[in-house]
Amino acid sequence: MKPRRFNMRSLILNTGSTLLLPLLVLFSLFLLLRGHDEPGGGFIGGLVAAAAVALKLFAEDYKAARDMLRVHPLQLVGVGLVLAALASLPALLVGQSFFTAQWWLVDLPIFGELKLSTPLLFDIGVFLGVIGTVLTVVFTLAEAEHS
Amino acid sequence: MSPILDYTLWVCFAVLSVALFFALWRLFKGPTLPDRVVALELIASMTVGIIGLYAIRTGRDAFIDVAMVLAITAFLSAIGFARYLEKGSHRDDH
Amino acid sequence: MLIAVLSCFILACFAPWLHRLGGRQSGWLLSVLPAALFVYFASLLPEVSQGGQLQFAYPWFPGLQIQLSFLVDGLSLLFALLITGIGFFILVYGGRYLEGHQSLGRFYIFLLGFMGSMLGLVLSDNLISLFVFWELTTVTSFMLIGFNHEQEDARKKAHQGLMVTVMGGLALMTGFIMLGLAAGSFELSTILASGTLTEHSLYLPMLLLILLGTFTKSAQTPFHFWLPNAMAAPTPVSAYLHSATMVKAGVYLMARLHPSLGGSEAWLLILSLFGAVTMVTGIFLASRATGVKRVLAYSTVMALGTLTMLLGLGTEKAALAAVTFLLAHALYKGALFMIAGILDHSAGVKDFRDASGLRASMPITTVVAILASLSLAGIIPLFGFVGKELLLEAVLTASIWQIGLTIATLVANIMVVLVAAIMALKPWFGPQIETPKKPHDPNVALLVGPALLAVLGLVFGLAPALAGNGILTAAASAVYGQPVTIGLSLWHGINLPLMLTISSLIFGLIMYRFWAGWRHITRFMQTAEKFGPEVIYERLMLGMTTFASWQTKTLQNGYLRNYLITTLGTVIIIVGWALLRVNQLELDINFSDIKVHEFAIVALLILSAIIAVMVRSFLAAVAMLGALGFGVALLYVFFSAVDVGITQVLVETITVLLLVLVLYRLPEFRSLSSSANRIRDAIIAGITGLLMTVLILAITSARQLEGISDYFLQNSGPLGHGRNVVNVILVDFRALDTLGEIFVLALVAIGVYAMIHLRTGALPVTNSDRRAAFTFRRSQKEKMKADEQAQKEGEAS
Amino acid sequence: MEVLVALPIIIPLLLGAISLTVLSNHNAQRWIGAVGTALLLISSIALLFQTKDHGIQVLEVGSWPAPFGIVLVSDMLGAIMVVLACITGFATALYSLKTVRKRFERFGYYPLLHLLLAGVNGAFLTGDIFNLYVWFEVLLVASFALLILGGERAQMEGAIKYVTLNLLSSALFLTAIGLTYGLVGTLNMADIAVKLGSVDDQKMVTVIGSLFLIAFAIKAAAFPLFFWLPASYHTPQVAVSAIFAGLLTKVGVYALYRVFTLIFTADTGFTHEILLWIAILTMLTGVLGAAAQFEIRRILSFHIISQIGYMILGLALFTPLAIIGGVFYIMHHIIVKANLFLVAGLIYRLRGSFELKKLGGLYKDHPGLAILFLIPALSLAGVPPLSGFFAKFILIKAGVEASAWWAVGVALLVGLLTLFSMIKIWNEAFWKGTPEPAPAIPAPTRNALLYWTIGILAAMTVAIGIFAQPIYVMAEMAAHQLLNPSIYIEAVLGGQTP
Amino acid sequence: MTTLMAILIGTFYAAAIYMMLRRSVVKLVIGLILLSNAANLLIFTVAGLERGIPPLIPKGQDVIAGAAADPLAQAVILTSIVIGFGVLAFAVVLIHRACEVVQTDDMNEMKGTD
Amino acid sequence: MITDILAALFVLAGSFFMLVASLGVFRMPDLLTRMHATTKSGVLGAGLIMCGVMLFFIDSSVTLKALAVMAFTTLTSPIAAHAIGRAGYFIGVPLWHKTIKDELHGRYDEETHVLHSSAAQKEAQEENSSQN
Amino acid sequence: MNVLLSNLVLALIWAALTDTMNAGGIVIGFFIAYLVLILVFRQHPDVRQYRLRVPRMFSFVVFFTKELVMANLKVAYDVLTPIHLMKPGVIAMPLRAESDMEISMLANAISLTPGSLSLDVSSDRKVLYVHVMYLDNEEEVMNELKRLETKILRVMR
């Protein structure tokens, strides 16, 4: 009954997670990108994405989840922060107040009008930051289980 | 919205409210953690249902989004608890 | 003038370097400055002695009316001359006295620093800059008293002196502030010119506070104890600070403020009473002491008491007596202290009982000592005699307590003669006894100071007008507030004061004959000292630290729950009190608009919350929290908060995951609190909850203004290019909040990462730790056994 | 030059983010730390002068007009606080270069430091009450993380109390914000001030004010809400203790000043009376706490509390001179307190202990350090002509003018007892002979940079005392703005309320 | 409904505080969760409760035609939920580590630093 | 109108099954039987209500969302049930006393959580590992 | 699987081209693309298999929905009636399904159908342990389960 390096070794769960994982990731991106118009946004999307990786960790193990993510979650946090902070700066270049939203509307043939903007960039930063944070905590705790 | 639907929704809310209390009772009573988790899962499902009813009631489909997120993530806590139990950690619930 | 004051500080900064440069002669080298300053101040004499005043002002801190302004009149010039003149000798003396001492450089720093502070103090025209210098004398004297800092006693004494004088200093500052308020200015010259303040409503507190400052500094009873203790300092320091200069700062200030604050009944009573008591106490203690420096220190206390008493009397004669006595005292006491130092330095004698018959081996010293002692005893034709005659005259013409004061003065004088006799006779005459060092007359550097000061006492005694016309009359005028017309003379004819002087001389010499017996008779003082002010001071300090420990242990007791209870108690009391003050507390109570599903969810949530609190299992509580989260999310949904609802669901789920991830390491549920504690906690929690409920209801019924939220509904689309208004607020209207928020998350990530990965060996070390660890492990084992048992039963059924 | 208002936030945020991405590159971390905080200091000084010369600076973040968007406002108080924060930050960064171990760097020491500064500056500059909450949380979490860096038992125990009590404070703060929003439906502080003014029952407003009072008093470590501070401040790295000691409680004090001069001014008979008693008891309990301690960092920690009492006293007396005194006190205290902790760190490096019993001989062996200790220590005790003297002097003068005798008496007594503690340290650590056996010294490195850092701060302490006038003028401007909230409101809302 | 919500929120505060006053650090965390929920619900309630009209602009429109729930309060709550979550995550790991280091979850045994 | 009535029927049915599920969880004697109730009725109840939603709105995006909800519950519910059931069994949650057969009994390896397909296979495996 | 993907992509293209990017458009697009695929690429082996799979999938969905409702009614009956009629037990069901996906699809389906709940798969993938609520006749139950397995395998393979 002692705690040990642990893998649930459940075929059903593993398969379930491989099935649900892409679904969750896609869903999180969907939530992120529609956030400006419909319920969703960077934070919500980020939590769903983090939940996806957490599912991987729970269904398989810490290593599998780490490998899937490839980068260290703290790096995600860093990138997220930089993106979010950078989103505040373009306004300064055009002489507007700090954090003023900049919009670049791009017409694409199939997808229609694409709204690129600093708020979107900002939301992506939030998205990455949230994923990074949740996963840092989850991974750290999972790692600590073995020590 | 037709009165029939309106009335039905009222009944449904009442039914689900009662149902929630049964689940809550199990959540409280246990006796084991898996029992509680089962009850929790059911509460999540019922929450999905209530949100659906409420969306109809208000005619606002935006509420379905909450149900969507709930439907796809609520099971995670069950997985978490299950993993916890399988790790053979001590339990304080029986 | 500013340069004159600051030059000391500047020289102090370079003192260690000059010390190295000057080698053995460093004292002489550095003494050039006080000599030059003395000459400078002396050059101001002609103008000041004519009753003139010199003023200098340099801007410093106009916002608070603080400037570096200086006032040179008779009083301040007298002090300035004493400070620089005696300072010169002390530097010369000290340089030789402490020759080879490793900290001599630092000694110079603080001595020069002190000199500058003292000069600043007596010359300042601005009360606040005066106070600045006042405190600087305290600090520098602290450093000097603790010169032999590796001895615990020296540290303790330095601490004591500092605490007592700083306490007085703080009172003084407050008094100054009141004085400034009352007079409308911090400039002494303005205050003194604006007449008396005795009628002002702040007069009494201001007077008491200022006197507290001056009494502590000038060692008036009951604060006299720090002064003899300050003898832990090297002798040059004692000679300078504790006889001639610093201890007189209080006297100076009383003299200085006499025109404004003096003349009232309170002034008269307090000063003359405390002065007389101090005078008698000081000399009585001196008569019992045997340590050379201690005897001198107590006799200094006596002198300070005398001066205070004279200032209290406040008559023209008293003013003149005060300044005369002050000068005389400075001359002989400076000399005597330096002789005490010579006794130690050349013969290793620290106690009168250890010295006898040194006249043969130290002839010059003997002569100087006798000369200075004669002045102390007030024997014609020395300057001390002039002072003493004036003193007696002033006392005899006092407006109150004439007889009492006269008797006190007479008694004091008798014992002064005793002390003078001890100083003049005990070490030098009688049979020669072995001393720790081979006695010899010291180097000229050590002797020049006392000799010149003693001779000066003779010179002024023979020609008192020299001093009187030169400076003392001007000084007395400054004290008196009006021009003083009495002149100084050695011989006043055969009168009552002379009779008293003669009788005190006789009785004093008789007492010297029976000195040992006197000490024996008065040994009850040893018991009395147990109730003396020094013991009280120490008790107070001890009491303070004891109380502090108790208070700290009580408040900062380590129990988080007590901290929480205190905090919440504060919330309840202050917020509750504020709520009770509301005139008409309207609560928006309305149950009529509740829908069935809403009621059900709220009821479910209340139940969940209560269950989560009561359930006897962490895991069950966590599961309960999950349900609670869903319920809260539903409430958000019911009241139109879609994004919030989604977020709530997600956050709740992930929170449960995190809890589950850490819980396996945590100990099992235990019931730790007593039921009394639980009831207490429940009451506190309940009241807080009730308070919140009431607040919500009160606020919702009080709200009356349209908020700004409509702006977002109107502009989110056109200006924010988004239809989800909440999201547009988050990423655009209030993006700064969200930025801060993700930085919070990032910080959490870093913190958590560091917390788990950055470990420095944190193993249990203390016994109690080991015990705790043991109990923990045992309970774990028991739990595991119970688990196995339960499982077996489960399988069996 | 409006962007100047944002720079004290943007710079550390970017520095923090960049440091985080180069976590394993020690040299980059250090360079970013030193140069970055220097830049930050320069920008904050520029902001101070801009504010001093051209009045309150307002930046509408995202170009959204007040009260709808978030505004950053630099009034004199805010600008002064920012400069002080940046001075502390710079000094700490310099000190950290030589004292913080590599593994701490690898685990985010510098990013935490930068983000802490961002949070502190954000709190000082924001004109929005909820945004203030957000910055509070930023600095709080940064402080959590810095507090536990090292993971020792004492740190953990201290951190639990620190975290819990501060979270309770945050919850109360949030509750108060919620109630305010419920009452007036706006978050901009100037707008709140205007709208609360027209609420019928001002005593209801006071109820909310009292919640803010408690929330901020916890952050400021005032009596009887200070417990988290002595429980934790002596546990982390000394550089961390220094920046905590200098800055964190002052954010609470700042918030009290902001809220109780701008928003809750209608019922001062109640609120400021409470503040007065809080101030008195804070001074007293803090200094008594220190008198009972024999570990340098603990002594210093308790003194933070007692000094907070003086700062609150300035606000409580609520006269122009008192506010000036309070602001002056804050300026003096931040530098002195941070410096004392840095000195304590140096003592530790030289002697391997913070316990007075185990220390000694420093006066003989390290006279330079002795002077560098004496300056801040005596300044803390209020010895003239150092910075602390004028700080106390102004407050006591204000107290006398307001006839607040209890406050004056306690302020004086506490000054005396502060000296008592400082001299205790001096006697034991410096004057006393080196105890036998001499304690093991971990890293007896004499590092010029550390001396320089401490020396610069000590020089500032002396300078504030000797050149008090310009500092006073700034405090006076700050007080003027604080006591005339219409200036602030005008600057933020442009004279027209929506 | 406000009345009912007020009662609920009061219960949450009370439950949170009761939990925080327990000696076990685990309960402390549960208390913190409840506290954060209580504060958020309080903002939500005092900002005004609106049924069924989320602040979402219908497709194809530029502004919301009629009334809508207060979006600012929602945004504020969202931010505060997130911050509360972050802080909670930190607290959870902290107690985890603390229990590991101190070897107990009893707060009464964690008083070595005062 | 017709769709409204249909929707009403669907939501009513859905609510009914939800009630059944919660009664099941309330009344059933052991963990596994309770799980029967929740797994099936929960999914069905939510699904029926979502059908009601589809019928009420008759809007493609709503339909997609409702279908997504149905798909998500259908996918996740049995997985969760499996995880809990397995965990519950593994930790020895007692079965109802009227349970007539338990072929899972003794097939789990307590240490490795390996589940054997038969008692013989378990013995063989254990022997194998003890030889190693 | 590739074919299914192509079908979906084609459906999306259809929806995009006809400017009906919504559920209805995609469903219509899916059917049209399906028809096109099975008509145009009928020689392709994958497509030939795929041709059958779509109708099977639909029939399975119908079957499954029916089972789900039945399951619930049966459980409902037992839940609502005062006396428990069930005779629960855990049985080991030998598996024909081989791949992970097949096994777990089967397990999930079993969990959702009347009276049965998958507990776990043996580590050698030979046996699925199922909790059955009405174990009156074990053989019948087993046959029922096997039938379900067959249906699923037909869709999956």
Ligand code: NA
């Ligand atoms: Na967000």
Ligand code: NA
């Ligand atoms: Na079934």
